[in-house]
Amino acid sequence: MPDAKKFMYINRKAPYGTIYAWESLEVILIAAAFEQDVSLAFMDDGVFQLTRGQDTKGIGMKNFSPTYSALGDYEVTKIYVEKESLEERGLGLDDLQHLVWEDEDEDYAEKDSIHLVSRAELADLFAGQDVLFNF
């Protein structure tokens, strides 16, 4: 297999109105076994996927939001959230789940997975990838 590629998963849609968010997560979890250099981006309505306190009882659908907190165990440690998308929707970092990963090299210190980035910074991150998965 060639060297690891830089894989970025771009999540642009709200979590339950369509299946894209859930089926994107399924790709991310499967792909973790392939040991690529993975990062996630959340923008547009995709930022709603990470909101805390999701309750899906009223719509009869599975609440898959707890899965995001398992991403650290899958070595998905770089999660970029677009600042403008949050602000446009009246959201802030406090509205999102607190996602962490454990750094083996630093005695399993817990580190934040979520990084707020500006639209321009996100564009630069896109440009630096080998593969963009767009959901």
Add this chain to the structure above:
Amino acid sequence: MKLTIQVNEGPYQHQSSDSAYFFTKAALDKGHEIFRIFFYHDGVNNGTRLTTPPQDDRNIVKRWSELAKEHDIDMVLCVAAAQRRGIVDDGEAERNGKDATNMADGFRISGLGQLVEGAIESDRLVVFGD
């Protein structure tokens, strides 16, 4: 260039699968290699042989089957997406106790690893969807 194509929408409702088809054809005409076409989300509906579009309309499923046959293209339907949406081959029918199959010629059902492998092995992953 070696390409993997990902198709995320079903036939007729969205233009995505038409665009993916024409892009694939154009890429082949230009001498590029198609490593794989991976159908995900509602894209798996491109692989049912039971569609019957009006006679004066394009037959999207048949078109894929013919393209795959002509150019020996590997066309993969995601198994998890296909199970949800009722796209079934012999193996899936047996495993899940279904009384019918509907997968069209030229397709096969396999896992998401096939998409990831396509992205790793190809020069470009080209995604068609909304």
